[in-house]
Amino acid sequence: MQPIIDTHQHLWDLDKFHLPWLADAPALAQSYRTSNYLAATAGLGVVKAVYMEVDVAAEQQRAEADALIELCAQTDTPTVAAVISGRPASPDFAAYIRHYAAYPAIVGVRQVLHVPDAPRSLCLTPQYVQNVRLLGELGLSFDICLRPGELSDAVKLAAQCPDTRFVIDHCGNGDPYVIGGGEALPADNPFAHSRAQWMADMAALADLPNTVCKISGIIARTRPGWTAANLAPAVNHCLDSFGFDRVVFGGDWPVCNLGAGSSYAAWVAALKTIVAKRSSRDQAALFHDNAVAFYGLD
Numbered sequence: 001m002q003p004i005i006d007t008h009q010h011l012w013d014l015d016k017f018h019l020p021w022l023a024d025a026p027a028l029a030q031s032y033r034t035s036n037y038l039a040a041t042a043g044l045g046v047v048k049a050v051y052m053e054v055d056v057a058a059e060q061q062r063a064e065a066d067a068l069i070e071l072c073a074q075t076d077t078p079t080v081a082a083v084i085s086g087r088p089a090s091p092d093f094a095a096y097i098r099h100y101a102a103y104p105a106i107v108g109v110r111q112v113l114h115v116p117d118a119p120r121s122l123c124l125t126p127q128y129v130q131n132v133r134l135l136g137e138l139g140l141s142f143d144i145c146l147r148p149g150e151l152s153d154a155v156k157l158a159a160q161c162p163d164t165r166f167v168i169d170h171c172g173n174g175d176p177y178v179i180g181g182g183e184a185l186p187a188d189n190p191f192a193h194s195r196a197q198w199m200a201d202m203a204a205l206a207d208l209p210n211t212v213c214k215i216s217g218i219i220a221r222t223r224p225g226w227t228a229a230n231l232a233p234a235v236n237h238c239l240d241s242f243g244f245d246r247v248v249f250g251g252d253w254p255v256c257n258l259g260a261g262s263s264y265a266a267w268v269a270a271l272k273t274i275v276a277k278r279s280s281r282d283q284a285a286l287f288h289d290n291a292v293a294f295y296g297l298d
Helices: 019-023 034-041 056-070 093-101 127-135 148-158 169-173 195-207 228-242 263-276 281-297
Strands: 004-009 044-050 079-085 104-110 141-145 165-168 211-215 247-249
Touching: 004 247, 004 281, 019 079, 019 195, 034 263, 044 056, 044 281, 056 079, 056 093, 056 104, 093 104, 093 127, 127 141, 127 148, 141 148, 148 165, 148 169, 165 169, 165 195, 169 195, 169 211, 169 228, 195 211, 195 228, 211 228, 211 281, 228 247, 228 263, 247 281
Parallel strands: 004 044, 044 079, 079 104, 104 141, 141 165, 165 211, 211 247
Antiparallel strands: none
């Protein structure tokens, strides 16, 4: 069985942390702990996981990071590294991240940029750019997770921070049905984008040497009756644009469960179907080997 390193593992304990965005996602409004993750991934070959921050309340960011350092030190969990929450536009960010960069378990930072209180081009303000450059100086990556119609902002940011590695979350948040040639989302939908624009912007990101694409997330947008064929155009464009040396697998559990009849196992099965004709070397790079290299995992 192909071993898997999951580079996008979510966990949250609602007895300890407040996730404001769950008010709009009632299907996920419960705790998801390591034991639940182990059950969801049982038999799939997941050997290690990189925790991805879960957009906790701002005042709990340090508590989340501290808890992750403790979690990654344990021997009874697949979680071996973590991408923590951060706000690069904040004047306090530099001191915050210099503190956490000293811990080997902390490998990167993310700020979710597709939420209502994150205006377009926030990531291109001078303070933001300066602090994302600092991440590169500290050996940390930055995960880009924004509205798909704003991917050009990611292109501009990555170009201005050539020494920082950018990880493009969730295939750029593209809608697999739009990318597959289906009807476009309504213009008033925050995630609206065109197939041509998404494809061009993802190709532009791939042209930059400091970018990596995370093959994740798109199963959360599946509709009843979906198959791997519905996801293949988006996945294949990412794979072909970035190449198999610059892609990593992400489970996005438990958010992956939001799709119609979807689950972690369904996502793994669909992705394996999509890449079945690719070489065994390329499949190993996607599911395991690149994560080892990118995050310095033993």
